[in-house]
Amino acid sequence: MKKIRKILAGTIASSLMLCSAGLLKSEIHAEKAPFNYAEALQKSLYFYEVQQAGPLPEWNRVSWRGDSTMSDDVQGGWYDAGDHVKFNLPMAYSAAMLAWGIYQYGEGVEKTGQYEIYQNNLEFVLDYLVACDRGNEVVYQIGDGEQDHKWWGAAELVELEMGKRNSYTCNASCVTGEMAAALAAGAAALDGKSKKTKDYIKYAEHYFKIAWDTKSDESYIKAASFYDSWSGFWDELFWAANWLYIATGDKKYLKKAEECIPNLGRENQSDELKFTWGMCWDDVMQGGMLLYAINTGKDEYKDRVQKHLDYWSDPNGVDGKTVQRAPGGLAWLDSWGCLRYATTAGFLASVASDTIFSKDKAKVKQYTEFYESQINYALGDNPDKRSYVVGFGENPPIHPHHRTAHGAWDDMKNEAVTEHRHTLYGALVGGPGNDGSYTDATDNYVNNEVADDYNAGYTALLCKMVSEYKCETLRDFPPEEQPDGPEFYIQANINQQADSFTELKINAVNHSAWPARVITDLSYNYYFDLSEVFEAGLTADDVTVKIGYDEWSQAETVGPLQYKDNIYYVKIKYKDGSVLAPIGKEQEQAEIQVRISVPDQNKIWDSSNDYSIEGLTNDNQNQNITDRITMYDGDTLIWGTEPDGTKATGVVEFKPVIRDNENSEFSEPETSESFEEDTEIVTEAEKEPDEEIQNTEKPDDSSETDQTESKQSIIILSVLIVIALIGFGFIVAKKSKK
Ligand SMILES: [Ca+2]
Ligand SMILES: [Ca+2]
Ligand SMILES: [Ca+2]
Numbered sequence: 001m002k003k004i005r006k007i008l009a010g011t012i013a014s015s016l017m018l019c020s021a022g023l024l025k026s027e028i029h030a031e032k033a034p035f036n037y038a039e040a041l042q043k044s045l046y047f048y049e050v051q052q053a054g055p056l057p058e059w060n061r062v063s064w065r066g067d068s069t070m071s072d073d074v075q076g077g078w079y080d081a082g083d084h085v086k087f088n089l090p091m092a093y094s095a096a097m098l099a100w101g102i103y104q105y106g107e108g109v110e111k112t113g114q115y116e117i118y119q120n121n122l123e124f125v126l127d128y129l130v131a132c133d134r135g136n137e138v139v140y141q142i143g144d145g146e147q148d149h150k151w152w153g154a155a156e157l158v159e160l161e162m163g164k165r166n167s168y169t170c171n172a173s174c175v176t177g178e179m180a181a182a183l184a185a186g187a188a189a190l191d192g193k194s195k196k197t198k199d200y201i202k203y204a205e206h207y208f209k210i211a212w213d214t215k216s217d218e219s220y221i222k223a224a225s226f227y228d229s230w231s232g233f234w235d236e237l238f239w240a241a242n243w244l245y246i247a248t249g250d251k252k253y254l255k256k257a258e259e260c261i262p263n264l265g266r267e268n269q270s271d272e273l274k275f276t277w278g279m280c281w282d283d284v285m286q287g288g289m290l291l292y293a294i295n296t297g298k299d300e301y302k303d304r305v306q307k308h309l310d311y312w313s314d315p316n317g318v319d320g321k322t323v324q325r326a327p328g329g330l331a332w333l334d335s336w337g338c339l340r341y342a343t344t345a346g347f348l349a350s351v352a353s354d355t356i357f358s359k360d361k362a363k364v365k366q367y368t369e370f371y372e373s374q375i376n377y378a379l380g381d382n383p384d385k386r387s388y389v390v391g392f393g394e395n396p397p398i399h400p401h402h403r404t405a406h407g408a409w410d411d412m413k414n415e416a417v418t419e420h421r422h423t424l425y426g427a428l429v430g431g432p433g434n435d436g437s438y439t440d441a442t443d444n445y446v447n448n449e450v451a452d453d454y455n456a457g458y459t460a461l462l463c464k465m466v467s468e469y470k471c472e473t474l475r476d477f478p479p480e481e482q483p484d485g486p487e488f489y490i491q492a493n494i495n496q497q498a499d500s501f502t503e504l505k506i507n508a509v510n511h512s513a514w515p516a517r518v519i520t521d522l523s524y525n526y527y528f529d530l531s532e533v534f535e536a537g538l539t540a541d542d543v544t545v546k547i548g549y550d551e552w553s554q555a556e557t558v559g560p561l562q563y564k565d566n567i568y569y570v571k572i573k574y575k576d577g578s579v580l581a582p583i584g585k586e587q588e589q590a591e592i593q594v595r596i597s598v599p600d601q602n603k604i605w606d607s608s609n610d611y612s613i614e615g616l617t618n619d620n621q622n623q624n625i626t627d628r629i630t631m632y633d634g635d636t637l638i639w640g641t642e643p644d645g646t647k648a649t650g651v652v653e654f655k656p657v658i659r660d661n662e663n664s665e666f667s668e669p670e671t672s673e674s675f676e677e678d679t680e681i682v683t684e685a686e687k688e689p690d691e692e693i694q695n696t697e698k699p700d701d702s703s704e705t706d707q708t709e710s711k712q713s714i715i716i717l718s719v720l721i722v723i724a725l726i727g728f729g730f731i732v733a734k735k736s737k738k
Contacts, residue, residue: 033469035379035393038112041462042473043392043426044455045114048098048121050404050424051078051452053086053155059120063481064422065404066515068155071164072142077128081451082402084158085143088132089220089227090281092178094456095125096243097344099185100287101460104351106189108467119193126186126196129179130203136210137169137219138176145226152411153583154404154516161583172220174229177211177236180204181284184243191247201247208240212256231283234263239288245295257292275307276321278333278341279348281453290348294355302356306363309352312345313370327436328382329373335446337454339378339388339431344457346371350464375461378428383436390450391425399442400424401449406442407513409582413442421484421513425477428454483652487512488631489639490524491589491623494616500605501597502528502613503548505620506572506629507589510580519638522577523558524631525569527643528596528610534566536604545570549593551586552579557594567611567643570596611643625654 049060054075055067069075069084077086078094102109102118109115132139143158143165151161159165170176183204187197215237217229238260245253264285265274279286286308293301310318312331323345326332333341349367357363373381380386380393387393390400398420399406406413407421420442427450432438438447465471488510495503508524530540545557558571572592574580580590598605607613612628630640630648641647 033465033471034376034381036471037375037462037465037469038114038471038473039477040379040389040392040426041109041112041459041466042114042477043389044428044459044462045117045121045426046478047390047424047426047450047455048078048125048452050402050427051080052124053077053079053084057120057124059117061478063478064407064514066156066517069142069158069165071159073167074128074131074139074142076124076131077142078125078452079155081454082400082405082445082449083145083148084155084403085145085148085226086128086141087223087227088129088138088140089175089178089223089229090451090453091125092129092175092182093281093284094452095122095129095182096178096185096239096284097287097347097453097456097460098122098125099182099189100351101189101347101463103185103189104354104460105463105467108465109463112466112471112473114473115193119190122186122190123194123196126183126200129182130199132179133203133206134169137171138179138207138210139167140170140172140175140220141168141222142166145223151583152403152406152408152413154407154513156404156516157518157581157583160518160578160581168222170219170221171210171214172217172229173211173214173233174217174220174236176207176214177233177240178284180206180208180211181236181240181243183207184240184247188243188247204240204244204247208237208244211237211240227281229282231265231285234260235265235283235285235288238264239284239291242288242291242295246291254295257288257295260288261292273304275304275311275318278312278323279344279457280341286348290352290356297356305348305352305356309345309349309367309370312342313349313366324434326432326434328377330377330382330432330436331370331374332432332434335433337430337449337451338434339428340451340454340457342374342431343371343378343428343461346374347457347461347464350461354464371461371464375458375465378431378458382432384432384438386438388429388431388438390427390429391423397429397440397448399440399444399448400427400429401442401445402427404516407516409511409513409588411584422481424450426455428458430454481514483514485511485654486639486651487514488519489625490627490629490631491625492616492629493620493623494613494618495593495620496618497607498605499603500600501595502605502607502610503593503595504616505591505593505623507591507623508580508631509589510582511588512582516582518578518581519633520577521574521634522580522632523571523573524629524639525563525571525612525642526594526596526629527563527567527569527612528560528607529566530560530568531566531609532604532606533598536602538598538602538604540568542598542602543568544595544597544599546595546597547572547592548595549591551591554579554590555592560596563643569612570594 046061049062050065052060053069056065078091080087080090099122106115109118147162153161183200187200187204190197217233220229238257241253241257241260266272267274274285277283289301290305293305307318311321312323315322315325323331323333331342331345332338349371353364353367378388385394387396390397402424405420405422405424406417408417410416430447430449432447440448490506490508492504492506495505497503540560543560545559547555547557554574554576555572556575558573560568560570563569581587614628615624615626617624627640630642631638637646637648639648639651
């Protein structure tokens with residue numbers, strides 16, 4: 001195997017996980033790191049674990065993720081961004097860039113103690129790419145972009161919402177070529193570290209052959225309007241051939257790379273090879289060119305690399321062409337994900353200065369200043385002094401466009417759930433506009449989405465940064481995330497009651513997100529005291545339980561069953577409890593209306609001694625949350641307190657104070673209407689939007705508080721300005737008198 005770098009022998013025994021300055025070349029920066037790059041790298045790898053589809057490996061560190069899309073034809077891989085489609089073109093590109101990061105700077109990563117976790121994450125995605133093999137074709141996409149984007153919920157419930165997803169196969173050169181590049185780069189990076197590298201090379205060669213034989217993107221259809229192959233496939237063939245040459249040392253791949261060059265992109269209205277634009281999921285020509293210059297050592301191609309990097313790093317540009325600059329020096333290529341282009345160009349600059357330009361001090365200085373300025377801009381060295389990486393540094397984004405991290409239960413980006421319920425550590429957001437403007441909003445998918453490919457070149461560049469600077473990973477990462485309240489609970493009200501019955505409206509609620517999940521074997525118990533019934537000479541058999549309305553037609557009743565002494569209960573049991581799911585306004589609460597009665601003529605029913613009625617009102621618009629109706633997953637108590645004091649364990653308290661039940665006096669019972677009629681009436685009431693109930697449970701909206709505070713600040717500021725103006729006027733008046 002041909003090697004560009006030296007492999008640092010042995011592993012680092014130090015548990016300190018320090019990366020010392022000057023590992024590769026230390027003249028330029030022996031000073032303290034301006035940012036903790038090891039922490040940024042640690043968090044970036046965590047982000048890739050958030051993106052994992054299929055069965056989660058045991059080393060996955062994300063407490064709020066679970067297995068998902070288990071029916072996909074190929075399990076595993078990464079969800080693309082804040083959504084849940086698996087697109088192989090950007091996925092394979094991201095894998096290739098991650099591989100390049102440790103291929104080039106693996107020693108630095110090892111010094112931070114993160115090599116194993118990095119390797120795990122890389123192998124996770126490479127294994128998926130291997131599993132996508134279908135002989136003469138590959139599975140290149142799972143899930144339909146249009147359908148996927150119609151819903152806003154957690155990865156774990158995608159299949160509950162939309163069923164098993166379609167998979168799509170093709171032999172198109174762009175995507176098979178990119179998959180070949182990823183596997184070859186992975187094999188090169190993990191040589192000597194992984195037992196899988198032989199396999200990776202085998203599949204890389206196999207996919208490359210498909211790509212080369214096809215030389216067309218015609219069958220690459222389904223990703224249209226999401227990840228079109230704008231630049232065509234020659235760049236992928238060129239890039240993959242270079243990686244295959246590195247991984248195998250076989251000169252035939254260098255020859256193939258050479259054959260691609262006449263077909264690579266050209267500058268507009270020119271024969272000159274393209275040097276504008278940037279390395280990205282669609283166009284990997286510039287990465288390929290750098291590899292080709294390294295692989296051949298030819299000055300001609302070194303010059304091409306230089307021209308591209310000068311276009312990015314020299315504010316005066318090349319031939320009058322230069323990347324735009326946003327305030328603060330961000331090299332700004334495009335409104336979508338400007339930071340990923342800049343950090344990826346930065347990575348190419350770092351590799352180039354460590355390889356083909358290593359003897360050119362001026363270029364090394366120029367390129368080093370460039371990539372450092374770009375990564376530092378992303379991490380917080382910018383006019384707004386804000387980090388563009390979630391959960392990192394000062395003032396980071398808190399509303400990234402990412403469904404699972406947001407944790408909505410109502411299929412809405414900004415209604416019931418206004419603050420993200422999870423911290424999406426390590427995700428690089430799109431970044432500011434070319435004027436530096438940026439809004440941290442969940443629905444801002446232009447500036448605030450996150451994606452596998454956004455983090456890819458950025459992560460690779462972090463490998464360089466940890467190699468250069470002394471920095472340390474966080475020891476207790478990730479911090480344990482606490483649910484923001486009970487994930488499952490009951491709220492209820494009294495529909496009506498009389499001297500022979502109690503009729504209730506009960507909503508089981510599922511706001512789970514640690515991870516989002518359903519309970520198939522779901523049930524809950526309503527408890528009542530039958531002393532008065534027994535005193536009247538009746539038995540428990542005289543008590544009837546009837547469901548009048550069942551939102552999902554899934555419930556059945558069991559009982560009355562004796563709990564203890566005269567305390568009995570009725571169990572409402574779901575045949576399939578997965579109807580209750582945090583996937584939409586209707587589904588997040590499952591409603592039942594149930595009447596518990598003795599025969600009409602026995603006017604002896606007394607609810608005042610009933611355990612479960614305490615705290616309930618007859619206000620069906622503002623149901624009370626009650627812990628006296630207990631909920632079960634199978635036989636396990638998951639919500640509430642049974643009459644003997646047995647309490648569900650591990651249930652997190654509500655953060656806001658639960659509304660007082662000041663309204664616990666019941667209105668005069670109605671006895672004339674039949675149950676069926678009542679049901680009709682209440683069913684109408686059901687049409688009231690569910691979120692109204694949610695809103696009443698919410699604490700003061702913090703943004704309103706902010707607004708109030710900022711209004712106050714404006715008033716105070718205005719008063720001060722007026723005072724200052726009066727004072728100034730006074731002085732001027734005095735002076736003019738003189
Ligand atoms: Ca391409
Ligand atoms: Ca009673
Ligand atoms: Ca409902």
